[in-house]
Amino acid sequence: MKSRWTDGIAKPKVLKSLFDQGVSFHKAALKCLPFNGMPADLLVEPGVVNLAFAIECYLKGFSFHENDEPAIGHELDSLYFALSDALRGKILKCYLTVPFLNSTELDKCVKAMATAFVDWRYVFEKKELSVSFGEMFDFARALHETAVAEGIFATSGFLEDLKRPQERVLEKSGHRLR
Template sequence: MSSKSARQLSASFFSASERCLTERRCGDESLAIIPVPGIVCGVFSIEIGFKSLLMAAGDAAKGHNLLKLFEKLDSSIQDEIIKGVGLDRVCFMKELGEMADSFTQWRYVYEHEEVGISLNFLHQLAKATQHTAERVVGF
């Protein structure tokens, strides 16, 4: 797969995540989201976004650990994503470390008694990754 194809796939999962995590009116007038598919798609969009950036730099990446993938990115790309999220590096790395294995955890959420994730950080990171990948890889 090319970096551009990976970037487009990442954008598709980002869109799916946004659709699932956007509150919508249900028949009884309550608001609802579809959390687990939204989280899985959001985290996967970040993973593929990171991989598209690595591919564009001529690097290959395997695995689902977001922290390990992020650490392989060029420091200027890391800085751009961190700035897009709006945190300092220390706070960003702490948040990313806490959700590093989220794709596996949330994909198999039924196997865990308790899982958690910051939806705000997930959304900000996914959005910043999309912006950076679009600039670097194109669309």
């Protein structure tokens, strides 16, 4: 039997590791890409890669939570559709509550961003490449909030500002809508 990286590690520690890593990459993406008018450095490629990897970590955390087995691969759609219908339903419910939602078709969005982690690391090899930052942010946020709501992961509330209307976020940061 092939050894897994999770062998001998308690389930709560594995889950914490996966979700902590997801949060770290999620925070990095928020610093690279503009979201709801919040200032960013506009580092597109690193931002997309960080966000895709955050999503991957969250999905692998959910998979481990459900199956006690580490999920393999980087394709976000495969990781997402391997989750139970019940869990995907909870994620969708959370996703549909995101303010300023970019799309209501989550399955379609996940398929569109499926290979973002690999594609955007090797963007120089592509003739054309596109991804919706908004849809990726919405999905990452829904995954994070679902994990917190389900008690799978406790967080410091770093997404708190994104729960408020856009105007409050901008006012808090000193910016104004014109």
